[in-house]
Amino acid sequence: MPDDTAPNLVAATPAHTPHTELSAFVPSFRASAPYINAFRGQTFVVVFGGEVVADETFPNFIADLNLLASLGIRLVLVHGSRPQIEKLLAQREMESRYHKGVRITDEAQLGSVIGATARARARIEAALSMAPRTASVAPIHNRVTSGNFIVAKPIGVVDGVDMKYSGEVRRIDGNAINDCLKDGDIVLMSTLGYSTSGDTFNLTVEEVATQTAIALKASKLIFLLDTPGVLNADGSVISTLYTREASEIATKAPQASDVQLYLSAAVRACQKGVGRAHLIGRKLDGAILQELFTRDGVGTMISVDSLDNLRPATIDDVGALLSIIEPLERQGILVPRARATFEREIERFFLAEHDGQVVGCAALYPFPEAGKAELACLAVSADYRREGYGERLMKAIEKAAKQQGINTLFVLTTRTAHWFIERGFKPATVADLPEKKQALYNFERNSQVYVKAL
Numbered sequence: 001m002p003d004d005t006a007p008n009l010v011a012a013t014p015a016h017t018p019h020t021e022l023s024a025f026v027p028s029f030r031a032s033a034p035y036i037n038a039f040r041g042q043t044f045v046v047v048f049g050g051e052v053v054a055d056e057t058f059p060n061f062i063a064d065l066n067l068l069a070s071l072g073i074r075l076v077l078v079h080g081s082r083p084q085i086e087k088l089l090a091q092r093e094m095e096s097r098y099h100k101g102v103r104i105t106d107e108a109q110l111g112s113v114i115g116a117t118a119r120a121r122a123r124i125e126a127a128l129s130m131a132p133r134t135a136s137v138a139p140i141h142n143r144v145t146s147g148n149f150i151v152a153k154p155i156g157v158v159d160g161v162d163m164k165y166s167g168e169v170r171r172i173d174g175n176a177i178n179d180c181l182k183d184g185d186i187v188l189m190s191t192l193g194y195s196t197s198g199d200t201f202n203l204t205v206e207e208v209a210t211q212t213a214i215a216l217k218a219s220k221l222i223f224l225l226d227t228p229g230v231l232n233a234d235g236s237v238i239s240t241l242y243t244r245e246a247s248e249i250a251t252k253a254p255q256a257s258d259v260q261l262y263l264s265a266a267v268r269a270c271q272k273g274v275g276r277a278h279l280i281g282r283k284l285d286g287a288i289l290q291e292l293f294t295r296d297g298v299g300t301m302i303s304v305d306s307l308d309n310l311r312p313a314t315i316d317d318v319g320a321l322l323s324i325i326e327p328l329e330r331q332g333i334l335v336p337r338a339r340a341t342f343e344r345e346i347e348r349f350f351l352a353e354h355d356g357q358v359v360g361c362a363a364l365y366p367f368p369e370a371g372k373a374e375l376a377c378l379a380v381s382a383d384y385r386r387e388g389y390g391e392r393l394m395k396a397i398e399k400a401a402k403q404q405g406i407n408t409l410f411v412l413t414t415r416t417a418h419w420f421i422e423r424g425f426k427p428a429t430v431a432d433l434p435e436k437k438q439a440l441y442n443f444e445r446n447s448q449v450y451v452k453a454l
C-alpha cells in the first residue's frame with residue numbers, strides 16, 4: 001500500500017507480510033515518547049478521595065499508577081477517606097459535623113477517623129501489591145512506603161467554632177519522603193498528622209497534597225475529581241487555565257465543591273513552584289495516562305500565570321520588537337517588513353517579557369469573513385529559545401483568535417514547519433488560505449501553509 005507519509009515504514013515491511021493499516025496504537029505510543037522521557041525522574045503527587053477506592057475502575061487506576069512508577073516517575077499518593085469515615089460514624093451512630101467544608105473532629109470521633117483512614121489505606125496498599133492480571137513474566141514489584149512525614153498542628157477556633165482534632169500541616173518532612181523516592185518506592189500518604197506534643201490530627205487531603213508537592217518541588221500535582229475536569233457552563237472541559245483565571249473560577253465555585261477545594265489548592269501549588277497541576281475525572285478509565293501522555297490531555301491543566309510576562313504590544317515597543325525580528329529577517333526566516341508597517345500594525349502583536357525585557361513576539365492577523373486568522377511573526381530572541389516562550393505566545397494568539405470567533409489558525413513558513421507540526425498544525429495548501437491572503441501569497445518565497453483547527 002503506497003503511503004507517502006511513512007515511506008520508510010512501508011519499505012521496511014517484508015513483502016511476504018500481509019500489510020494492513022498501521023494500528024492506532026503505534027502512532028499514539030510513539031507520540032507518548034517525549035513525555036515518557038521528560039517525566040523520568042520527576043516527582044508527581046497524585047491526590048484522590050476515598051471514593052476512588054470504591055470505584056469500579058479502581059484496579060485499573062492502580063495499575064496505571066504502577067505503570068507510571070515503572071517508567072521512573074517518583075510517585076507520591078495522597079488519599080482521602082471521607083466516605084469511609086462517614087460510613088464508620090454512621091455505624092457508630094455518630095453525626096458528621098462540618099464548618100466551611102472542613103470536618104469538626106471531636107475526641108469521640110477521632111478513633112473512627114483513625115480507623116476509617118487505616119481501612120482506606122489498607123485497601124490501597126493491597127491493590128498496589130496486586131500483580132498485573134496479564135503478566136506472563138514476573139511483575140515488577142513497586143514497594144509502597146509511608147511514615148510520619150507530616151508535622152501537624154490544631155486548626156483551633158474558626159469563627160467561634162472549635163475545630164478540635166481537625167488540624168493543619170505545620171511542616172512536611174520532604175527529606176524523608178525524598179529518601180523513600182530515591183529507592184524507587186511509591187510513597188502513600190494519608191490525612192493523619194501528629195503534633196510535636198504527640199496528638200493526632202485529622203487533616204484535609206488537599207492541604208496535605210499541596211504542602212507535600214511544594215515541599216518536594218514536585219513537577220506535577222494531580223487531583224482526581226468527580227467531574228472530568230473544570231467545566232465550562234456548557235459542560236465541556238476547560239483544557240488549560242492560568243493561575244489567575246483558575247483562582248477566579250475557584251472563588252466562584254460552590255463552597256467545599258471539588259472545584260473550589262482542588263482548584264484553589266492547584267493555584268497555591270503552582271504559585272509556590274510546582275510545575276503544573278492537573279484536575280482529571282476519576283470516572284474515566286485511564287484518564288491519568290491520557291492526561292500525561294498526550295499533548296492535549298483530557299482534564300484541566302493549571303500552570304502559572306503567564307500574563308505577567310505576556311502582553312499586547314504598544315507603540316513604545318516598536319524598537320524592542322525590531323531588535324527581535326531583524327536577525328530573523330536577515331536569515332530569511334521572517335519576511336522583511338518596513339518599520340512603518342510595525343507602527344501601523346502594532347496592536348496585532350503580543351510580546352513575551354522576561355524581567356521587563358521583551359524576548360519574543362507574535363502577531364494575529366484575522367480574516368473574519370473567512371473565519372480564519374494568520375499567526376504571523378512568531379519570534380523569540382536567540383538567548384531565550386527553548387524556554388517555552390514560543391509556545392506561550394502561540395497559546396495567547398490561539399486564545400485571542402478564539403475570542404474573536406475564529407476557528408482556524410494558519411501559518412506560512414519556510415524553515416520552521418516542524419515546530420508548528422509538533423504543536424498540532426497540519427499541512428495545507430495555498431487554496432486553504434482566505435481569498436484575501438491568497439492574493440498576497442508570494443509564490444517566489446514558496447512558503448508552506450499549515451493550519452490548525454481551534
Ligand code: ARG
Binds near residue numbers: 293300
Ligand atoms: N501531557 C502533557 C502534560 O502532562 C500535557 C497535558 C495537557 N493537558 C491539558 N488538560 N491541557 O504536561
